[in-house]
Amino acid sequence: MVKAVSHRVKRPGRKDGDRNIEIPVAEDLATVPGSPQKPVDVAFYSREYPLESQAVEKAADREWAWMQYTDEVAEYRKGHEERMEPMIQASLVSGEQEPTGTPVPGEDLTEDIRRLAREMGFGEVGFTKYDRHYTFASKKRWAKYEYAICLALEQDYYQTQTLPSLEAEYAHFGTYEIQQDMCLKLAEYIRSRGYHSQVHGANDNSAAYIPMFVAAGLGQLGANGQLLSPHFGSRARLMIVTTDAPVTYDEPEDYGIQKFCQECQVCVNRCPGRALVRDKVWWRGAEKNKLIYERCRPVMVEYEGCAICMKVCPIQRYGMKPVMEHYVETGKVLGKGTENLEGFTLRDKGHFGPGELPSFNRDFFDFPHGRTEDWLFEKFKEKLSSNGVPDEPELVAFATDVKKVLDKGESTRDE
Ligand code: SF4
Numbered sequence: 182m183v184k185a186v187s188h189r190v191k192r193p194g195r196k197d198g199d200r201n202i203e204i205p206v207a208e209d210l211a212t213v214p215g216s217p218q219k220p221v222d223v224a225f226y227s228r229e230y231p232l233e234s235q236a237v238e239k240a241a242d243r244e245w246a247w248m249q250y251t252d253e254v255a256e257y258r259k260g261h262e263e264r265m266e267p268m269i270q271a272s273l274v275s276g277e278q279e280p281t282g283t284p285v286p287g288e289d290l291t292e293d294i295r296r297l298a299r300e301m302g303f304g305e306v307g308f309t310k311y312d313r314h315y316t317f318a319s320k321k322r323w324a325k326y327e328y329a330i331c332l333a334l335e336q337d338y339y340q341t342q343t344l345p346s347l348e349a350e351y352a353h354f355g356t357y358e359i360q361q362d363m364c365l366k367l368a369e370y371i372r373s374r375g376y377h378s379q380v381h382g383a384n385d386n387s388a389a390y391i392p393m394f395v396a397a398g399l400g401q402l403g404a405n406g407q408l409l410s411p412h413f414g415s416r417a418r419l420m421i422v423t424t425d426a427p428v429t430y431d432e433p434e435d436y437g438i439q440k441f442c443q444e445c446q447v448c449v450n451r452c453p454g455r456a457l458v459r460d461k462v463w464w465r466g467a468e469k470n471k472l473i474y475e476r477c478r479p480v481m482v483e484y485e486g487c488a489i490c491m492k493v494c495p496i497q498r499y500g501m502k503p504v505m506e507h508y509v510e511t512g513k514v515l516g517k518g519t520e521n522l523e524g525f526t527l528r529d530k531g532h533f534g535p536g537e538l539p540s541f542n543r544d545f546f547d548f549p550h551g552r553t554e555d556w557l558f559e560k561f562k563e564k565l566s567s568n569g570v571p572d573e574p575e576l577v578a579f580a581t582d583v584k585k586v587l588d589k590g591e592s593t594r595d596e
């Protein structure tokens with residue numbers, strides 16, 4: 182049954198020079214541009230319970246993950262961290278670097294920056310406020326400038342379809358490695374035009390970036406917790422550069438994703454960890470399908486980053502325009518229920534077609550939670566309950582471990 186169209190979203194083509202596209206949004210999918218939000222709640226939570234980065238808040242499981250990786254994954258990840266060194270170094274100093282050129286009074290750099298970023302190869306480029314409601318507590322003093330340039334670089338299509346695999350991890354981390362040079366050049370260009378610019382690292386994000394990408398009109402939040410952008414869905418890596426250069430903000434769009442995900446639910450049905458939820462909830466002032474971290478993390482660590490929720494998403498696979506056109510023409514979700522879209526293989530468990538999921542022991546989901554020091558205290562409490570008060574050398578060893586963690590944490594938190 183053909184559906185009535187509420188509106189059509191016009192977007193630039195996938196690559197620089199490609200023709201613009203139009204995405205039809207069916208009447209029954211139309212909601213609001215961007216994300217449904219309660220601004221008062223967003224402000225309250227950010228003030229009273231500021232977000233913190235995974236590197237700090239979940240340090241215990243990050244350390245644990247390194248012990249779980251296969252040798253191949255660990256070696257590749259180590260190499261990746263070394264290859265990202267230019268970005269890490271730039272994150273430390275770029276905010277303080279002085280402009281090399283002279284600004285022209287009254288100018289607006291939006292289109293010059295957008296053109297350059299597109300020429301470099303970014304698939305999506307947008308401008309918005311650097312929204313401090315989403316800045317991580319440990320980065321609040323670090324982040325300097327008011328305007329955010331949101332940059333998404335598409336990752337390889339074919340490698341991504343092999344998820345979960347080391348091959349797909351090459352696409353994932355390799356895209357960050359390509360993107361860092363592009364971001365550094367863009368920041369340099371802004372300085373050459375007479376303004377400051379700060380690059381925000383990918384390994385050590387300064388904030389939750391997706392709300393800013395949504396505000397800049399580059400997509401909407403999917404039920405898989407990822408940005409669904411028009412051409413490649415969530416098959417992209419996101420970085421931002423902030424600046425004090427005069428720019429004009431882009432507007433958020435209603436692509437129909439808020440309701441489409443409720444119709445689709447493919448990622449929810451296919452998640453091997455049962456970490457994705459069907460219904461939306463209000464979370465920190467935004468309405469979303471909230472991922473259950475504790476169900477996702479062990480699967481990610483065990484199976485090369487997992488990301489089956491990315492692989493099975495029709496927007497990632499076919500692009501938003503064909504998916505939305507198909508929905509308007511048929512009322513159906515393109516590819517849903519097919520082996521082609523929904524099938525996946527887990528290394529030691531075999532292949533799973535539509536309707537089939539692996540099972541895991543309860544122990545599989547047992548992993549360290551919180552900050553490393555919290556986890557040490559948790560283990561210590563368990564010991565006290567089962568074995569009583571330990572002897573002095575063990576107490577000293579515990580205190581020494583905690584002190585080491587605290588020293589390390591304090592030296593990295595506000596970099
Ligand atoms: S990464 Fe894997 S386990 Fe985590 S939400 Fe996606 S599909 Fe589920």
Ligand code: SF4
Pocket residue numbers: 403404405406409441442443445446447448449493494495496
């Ligand atoms: S798979 Fe379907 S429900 Fe999940 S994010 Fe993609 S479009 Fe939304």
